[in-house]
Amino acid sequence: MSRGPTIFLLVLVVAGLLFADRVRSDATPVDVANPDSVAATSQSNNATGSTWYCPAGLTTPDASTDHLVTITNNTDRALTGSLTAFPSLFDTLGESVTFDRAVQTVSVEPQAQVTLSASAIVALLDPTLNGDTGAFVGALVEFDAEGIEVAHTLVSPLGTDTGPCATTADSGWWFASGTTTVGVRHLLFLLNPFPDDAVVDVTFVTDEGARSPGSFAGRLLPARTLTVLDVSATVSIWEQVAATVTTRSGRVVAERVQFFADDAGPYGVSMALGANDLGEQWFFPLGGAVSGAGESYVIFNPGDDPAEVEFQANLDSLDRAGDVAPVSLDIGPRERWIVNLSTHENHPVESLAAVDATDLLAPGDRFSVTVRSFNDVPIAVERLTTISPVIGAGVTTTLGIQQGSTDQLIALPPAGSGEARSGSLGILNPSGDSISRVQIFVPGESGETLREEVELAPRRRAVFPLDSLSLGQAGWIRITSTVGTMAELVTLENAGLSSTVSVPVAETLSVPDLLSFD
Amino acid sequence: MDKVPLTLVESDDSEELGEGAMKRPETTGGAVPRVTIAMVAHNPGAWFDEALTSIRTQDYPAIDVVVIDPASDIAVAPRVHKVLPEATIVPLVTNQGFAKTANTMLEHSSGRYLLICHDDVALAPDCVRRLVEEAVRSNAGVVGPKLLDWNDPNRILHVGFTADKTGAVSDIAEPGEFDQEQHDAVRDVFAVPGAVTLLRSDLFTALGGFDEAMIAHGEDLDLCWRAHALGARVLINPAATARHREDLSSRVVGHQRDRFAQRHRIRSLLSNYGLWHTLRVVPQALAVTFVSAIIALLQGRIGDIATMFGAWLWNLKSVGSIFKRRRQLSKTRQIDDGEVRALQQPGFEGVSAWRRSRADRRESIATTGSVVAAVSAARERRRWIQVSVLVWIGVAAVLLFGSRGLIFDSLPIVNEFAGFPDSPRPLLTEWGTTWRSTGLGSEAPSSPLHFLLGFAGIALFGQMGLLRLLVTVGLVLVGTIGMYRCLAPFRSPQAQLVGLVLYAAAPVPYNSFYAGSWSGLAVYAAMPWIARRLATAASLAPFGDEEQRLTRRFGDVALLGLVLAITALIEPLVAVALAILVVGWVLGALATSWPSGLGRLLASALMGVVIAALLSLPGSLALVRGDLAWSSIAGVSGGEDPTLFELMRLATGPHGRGAFGWALAVLPALALVLAFGHRLIWAARSWFAAVLAVAAAWAATSNGFDLALGDPEVLLAPAAFSLAFAGAMGALAFTNDLRRHRFGWRQFVPFVALGALTLTTLGGLAGSVDGRWQMPTAGYESVFGFFDDKAPAHSRILWLGDRDVLPVDGWDFDGSLSWSITQARRPTVVDLPFGNPDPAAREVRETVADTLAGASSRLGQRLAPAGIRYVVVVEANAPRPFGTVERPVDDAVLRRLSEQLDLVRVEVRGGATILENRAYVPMVASFPADILLSEPPPTLRQLLGVPFTLALPEVRSLRDYSGSLDQDGVWLAVNDPSNWQVSSGGEVLSPSPVLGPGVGYRAPLGSARLEHRNDSRLMIAAIVQLGVWAVVVTVLVLGRRRNP
Structure with a gap:
């Protein structure tokens, strides 16, 4: 028997273990996109169901104000689900009063769209809800199948606005933009569809700093109810107010509605989900979509650390690439800043924390916008677009996009009868180094048909006028791409100005690399 | 003065000496030097x-x-x-x-x-x-x-x-x-x-x-x-x-x-x-x-x-x-x-003299039979007995001191340390039935574990708390006694005591307490007994000789099988521990070029496993046939990764993590460099087994390998045993082999050994300070006790969480999480062992997986047909702030669950999230029969749309429900209803399939009874199995009396 080989073998085995351990320790985890960071995503193809939350809606008995829920069945089979309406009212003190829910079964044919009117549902409910003042109605749409996209449209005498419903509830929501001036009714819709009560705190940020109204602190949102907060009645007059909704317990869905009814100001209605996830990089594919409109970007830093932010407009013209220098901003904790690219007299962006960049771009420049925080402090960015009352009517706000997708769908807002759709579809390739081949499909009688196909260079965008896509009565546009892209739609019709972003299929999401600004 | 002629011999090897010093004596001719x-x-x-x-x-x-x-x-x-x-x-x-x-x-x-x-x-x-x-x-x-x-x-x-x-x-x-x-x-x-x-x-x-x-x-x-x-x-x-x-x-x-x-x-x-x-x-x-x-x-x-x-x-x-x-x-x-x-x-005379005196004393007794030497040896024996008693008192005192909180305060329900029922009856009842309530219920043979624990409970006059202490804290003592006895064939009290101290100081059992690993404790306790039987059966010197009678050898193998089978009642992966030991011994023997007995070793181990498998029928057969999923036994791979260096110190928890942890390996290492003969062979065998065990634990706990091998403590128990064994060889080498080496660094071995033993002991002592081996001071007994008040016989719990913290056994959910379904009651040992998930339970798993993937916001509704009233996500081994092991579940899982529109969070202490299913349907419920038994069977949505109530509320056991019915349809949500029977007015009702795992009966209004009848074949199998156990034990006891 010998000692040497034994010790040698043992040492060899231990050394092998140590080596293997070291090699394995060097492995780095793979980044995986978190689909929950996007408020609205459609379910993945292998899922068996989907749930959509559409908090913001108003109805009146005459349906002049209505909450339309549009359900798109992008599959080849008929699907059945349900819509649950969550009605509520303000009492005489302005407090939200909730009512019993109403559930309506919904069937949607293959490759078809159904639009449900909340007014029709509310009409069957408590008579109190059918008073002249109308009622607030949130909606919950549930389907036991994938391939469903749900958007909702707020119709009002002031105009309409459309946006996707949310697919996730969360414990924090941020709104970078908001107006509480005279003539503007600013409402926050908080939907708690869950069987547990939720408690929320709402704070606002103005030029004077952060403010937490007592009536919005520790606000109880009973289980399975819609609660509406009248911000304009609580917060003093500010042209720009950022808001934060955080929950102490439970999870909610938060959406903002603003009615601009001041004859001397912009005119219209704006509806937008908040951001449920702050980010370091935000994209806006469609800059300068409406000629002559006021266009501002509101950048909100709700955190405790200052953010070093750069704002960049990326011109479409290759000849002028690099002509527009980035705008640098140091945004303090709980501060919001505004970058004005174009304004008019009634554009509600008066603020001490504002940058006038109106001379940054030449008239007629087409561009996309990227906002980036360079010191890892997450922010939220919204775009405010208003049309001068001198020209016409229209107000819309758009939350920036953080993630790209290779398969996304935009539900078109209901068009007026016989009215041709007017607007633009912008598609941006946010990648820093990959070309994306983009295809645009529109549903027809024999299924979806390819309307456009284009290759997008890194950081480039393409803009398609809606009339060039031959939409007809199509209810949606589907965009596929080889590399994750972002899509935005801005329409300007008789009903007013409206903007919406695409709803990506959850499992096709991708987070673009953080860009450096040259 | 007598004059005798003197002959002088000249020497040629004269040397040149110092100045004025040595010169050759003048010895020429017949002259002699004066x-x-x-x-x-x-x-x-x-x-x-x-x-x-x-x-x-x-x-x-x-x-x-x-x-x-x-x-x-x-x-x-x-x-x-x-x-x-x-x-x-x-x-x-x-x-x-x-x-x-x-x-x-x-x-x-x-x-x-x-x-x-x-x-x-x-x-x-x-x-x-x-x-x-x-x-x-x-x-x-x-x-x-x-x-x-x-x-x-x-x-x-x-x-x-x-x-x-x-x-x-x-x-x-x-x-x-x-x-x-x-x-x-x-x-x-x-x-x-x-x-x-x-x-x-x-x-x-x-x-x-x-x-x-x-x-x-x-x-x-x-x-x-x-x-x-x-x-x-x-x-x-x-x-x-x-x-x-x-x-x-x-x-x-x-x-x-x-x-x-x-x-x-x-x-x-x-x-x-x-x-x-x-x-x-x-x-x-x-x-x-x-x-x-x-x-x-x-x-x-x-x-x-x-x-x-x-x-x-x-x-x-x-x-x-x-x-x-x-x-x-x-x-x-x-x-x-x-x-x-x-x-x-070479060396130091003091050390050599001490060793010489001892060796010579032994030799003296052996060779001369000297009375003086014998008396001296007897005196030494007495002295060693005194020392042994002192060491044992010390070890027992440290164990008692370190466990005082568990003994005198409470042994919390943590992970595998499930609660015991208040009396032996539920255990014996569980053994007496073929209905297994875990999952959505199934027919399966009972486990001897329930019988043995129930029997032990009776022997202890129903003191189930004491029984729980004995089968947890007591296992440490069983292990140390086993270690001491295992080394007896070496006839060296020093070696026995060193082995005992090292094994008692090994961190494995204390980290098992910390992690709530009953299986780790069981394998720790069994390892020395297994090794002793294995070595004896294989006639490895000095445990036995090759001339040993076959019957005696078979007795040892049978005893090995019995020990394996008993341990497997708690942890079937003891077979893996045995395999590590055997492979380690084989490698050690080959490395030392001493392959003698390898055939016997392998044959003995194999026969031992076969006997254990026979005693564990039919579970073992199911495993062999592939009917029992590996994850049902070994859980899932990954978890919290101890580093390789921590595993080398056997530090899967806080015990052994300090620098003192390395001291455990010093004495065993000295054995490798000092020992000769069979001491070297055993040291090599032990070291290979120890390294193999560490490697297995490393592979099983590293997320990169898809290798589930149970708790790391189970795998490290052979390492602890092997190190203690090698340490004992080191002590033997110190007394027997050190003097065979020339002077060098080895001469410092006594000091190094003494220091290492001291540090190892100090490491063990340090862990005992808090009185509960850093186990939580409270477990989930109070948190989950609330289930007992909520019609537990009519509802179930779906458990989700890391295997390390779940207070129940579980199955592999997704390669990282474990899941299980039990009756909605405080988890107890009655729920063990789990076996495979039944088909209906698998469907539940698919439902949960779908929901977590975003398929639904109505998980409660979808779980309703399974009678699941609670979804419990466990993230710590005890409620906060008592928890010591945290295994957070992916936040997305909790988010998805919290987004379910029919699950309500029950406010309890952190560490576990309890969600109550608002869409819950009792697993024994009454419906309108026209709807329940309509053709075609109602959909879930239809079923949930009608009023239903909890039926047959009088529960004698989970197999016996009775009471009055206020609606004429009875719904029973079980996976296998074949042995369930509803009777009303003396008439046995016929079942009809309804939905999912449910079955429906049309019953007249009034009183009715729902009973489970045992599967006679399974019951006979259980009795036969117990009989085989009894026969094996009896034969072994009688055999050992005849051949002491």
Whole structure:
């Protein structure tokens, strides 16, 4: 028997273990996109169901104000689900009063769209809800199948606005933009569809700093109810107010509605989900979509650390690439800043924390916008677009996009009868180094048909006028791409100005690399 | 004086010696060199005449006698002249010690040789002649005789000395050794005793005589040491003998012998080495002094400590004379220290003497049967028994102290430490039924675990809390006892105690407490018993011999199988632990080129597993056939990854994580470098098993491998056992093998071993401080106790969480999470073992997975047909703030669950999230029969749309429901309803399939009863299985009585 080989073998085995351990320790985890960071995503193809939350809606008995829920069945089979309406009212003190829910079964044919009117549902409910003042109605749409996209449209005498419903509830929501001036009714819709009560705190940020109204602190949102907060009645007059909704317990869905009814100001209605996830990089594919409109970007830093932010407009013209220098901003904790690219007299962006960049771009420049925080402090960015009352009517706000997708769908807002759709579809390739081949499909009688196909260079965008896509009565546009892209739609019709972003299929999401600004 | 012809032999190997030093004796022709005998006589006793007479009777023809009297109190000269009239008397006025007295001969010596002797030696008649002959023949500078006992010349006193590097001398012969001519060869020695020393006069002069600072003791060593340095040979010629009384020095220095011996030894050490060796050896000598002082302190020999350090101080004071002597020697030195060192013994004499004394004592008993030795051995046995008792008391005390919180406060429900029912009855009832309530219910044979625990509960008069303590905390004691017994065949109490201490100090059981790993504790407890049986069955030395009878060997294999089967009741992966052990032993044997017995080892292990599998039927058969999912036994891979270094310290939890954790491996490592023979083989076997166990634990806990092997503690239990075993081999090697190594770093092993054992023990002690091995102070008993108030027989819980923290057993959910379904009650051992998820339960899993993937926001509704009322997500092993192990579930999972529109969160302490299903349907419910039993069967949405109520609320057991019905349809949500029966008014109702796992009955309004009837085949199988257990145990017990 010998000692040497034994010790040698043992040492060899231990050394092998140590080596293997070291090699394995060097492995780095793979980044995986978190689909929950996007408020609205459609379910993945292998899922068996989907749930959509559409908090913001108003109805009146005459349906002049209505909450339309549009359900798109992008599959080849008929699907059945349900819509649950969550009605509520303000009492005489302005407090939200909730009512019993109403559930309506919904069937949607293959490759078809159904639009449900909340007014029709509310009409069957408590008579109190059918008073002249109308009622607030949130909606919950549930389907036991994938391939469903749900958007909702707020119709009002002031105009309409459309946006996707949310697919996730969360414990924090941020709104970078908001107006509480005279003539503007600013409402926050908080939907708690869950069987547990939720408690929320709402704070606002103005030029004077952060403010937490007592009536919005520790606000109880009973289980399975819609609660509406009248911000304009609580917060003093500010042209720009950022808001934060955080929950102490439970999870909610938060959406903002603003009615601009001041004859001397912009005119219209704006509806937008908040951001449920702050980010370091935000994209806006469609800059300068409406000629002559006021266009501002509101950048909100709700955190405790200052953010070093750069704002960049990326011109479409290759000849002028690099002509527009980035705008640098140091945004303090709980501060919001505004970058004005174009304004008019009634554009509600008066603020001490504002940058006038109106001379940054030449008239007629087409561009996309990227906002980036360079010191890892997450922010939220919204775009405010208003049309001068001198020209016409229209107000819309758009939350920036953080993630790209290779398969996304935009539900078109209901068009007026016989009215041709007017607007633009912008598609941006946010990648820093990959070309994306983009295809645009529109549903027809024999299924979806390819309307456009284009290759997008890194950081480039393409803009398609809606009339060039031959939409007809199509209810949606589907965009596929080889590399994750972002899509935005801005329409300007008789009903007013409206903007919406695409709803990506959850499992096709991708987070673009953080860009450096040259 | 008799004159005998002297034959002298010339030697050709004369050496060139120092200046004025050695020259060849003049031995030409028939002339003989003259010898001057110098006897130092100080107050000699009655024997003196005999000593003088022995000189007179020498057969050597040329002798002068000089008697030096260092101021004796009695008249010496008359006595000398009476016997040796020609002798010269040299009287001294004072007695300045033997050395100085003897140095008088520098002036009076006239012969070529000088024989210096004490006054208490009686030379054999041929002594001087033989000494001179050998001196001439070997060209030796110094020659000594064999010294015999004055009173018993058959016993040897000295045949020369050897010395270690520090000058500590030891006899070449053992004290009192019988003279059987065993030492009768001329040999080089390091020193000859000063009682009779023949040396060449010129050498004596060259050396300057004895060191006069040495009053007595050590002067002989010093003289010979310097003689070596001058190149002189120092020999013992045993053919020359002398009897010796050995009392001169005591007459000279009295009770200060030890003090003088120490002083003079150090003086020689400081004087006789060259510079390099002085620098090298003196620190070692100082270290030895310190260690010796510590040992003396422990033994209460305070006086010895003073002697040790006093000797150094004395030499410090005489540093001047030491330097002088060094200079003198350096002038005449002919041989460098390296060669002198080669003549010295390796190592340290103190350690060698201790080992020698022990080995010789054993040998003495074995070879001579000496009564004295036997008595001595018996005394030693008694001493070891005392030590063993003390160590055991210490180990038990630490275990009790460390477990006091668990014993006197509470043993919380944490992970696998499930609760026990309040009485043995539920356990025995569970054994008595073929209905398994886990999952959505299934027919399966019962587990002997329930019977054994129930039976044990009865034996303890229903004290189920005590039983729970015994089968958890008690397992540590079982393991340590097993370790102690496992090492018994080595017949070494030291090895047993070292093994015991190391095994008790291993972190595995305490990290098992920390993690709530009952399986880890079970394998820890079983490992030594398994190893002992395996080694015995395989006849691995010293556990058995190859001639062992087959029946005996089979008995051991059967016992091995029984131990495996009992352990497998708690942790079936004990088979993996066994495999690690066997493979480790095989590799160790191959590495040491000692493959003997490998065939028997493999065969024994295999047979043991087969017997265990037979005892575990039919579960084992299901596993073999693939009917039982591996994840049902081994859980899922991954979890919280201990690092490889932590695993090497067996630190899967907080115990063993500190630097002290490495100390556990020190003694075992020493075994590898010290041991010989079967000790080395066992050390190698153990090490390979330990490394293999660590590797398995590393692979199983690393997320990169898809290898589920249960709790890491289960895999590390063989490592703990193996290290303790190898440590015991280290202790054996220390006592048996250390002396076989030449001097080197191995000589420091005792100190290293002592330090390592101390650190290991301290590490174990440190873990005991909090009284509960860092287990949570409270578990989920109160949190989950609330389920017991909510119609537990009518509802179920869906559990989700990491296997490390789930308070119930579970199945693999997605490769990282575990899941399970139980009745909605506080988890208890009744729910064990889980077995496979039934088909309906698998559907539930798919439903949950779909929902977590975002498919639905109505999980409660979808779980309703399964009777699931609660979804519990567990993220810590105990509610906060008591939890010690955190295994957070992916936030997305909790988010998805919290987004369900029909799940309500129940507010409980953090650590677990309880969601109540608002869409819950009782698993025994009443519906309108027209809807329930409509054709086609109702959809879930339809079923949930009608009013239903909890049915048959009177529950005797989970197999027996009764009560009145307020609707005419009975819904029963079980996976396998074949043995369920609803009767009403004496009529047995027919079931109809309804939805999912549910079955419906149309029953008249009024009272009804729902009962489960046992599957007779499964019940018979359970009884047969228990019978087989009983037979095996009986046979083994009887067999062992016959063959103790």
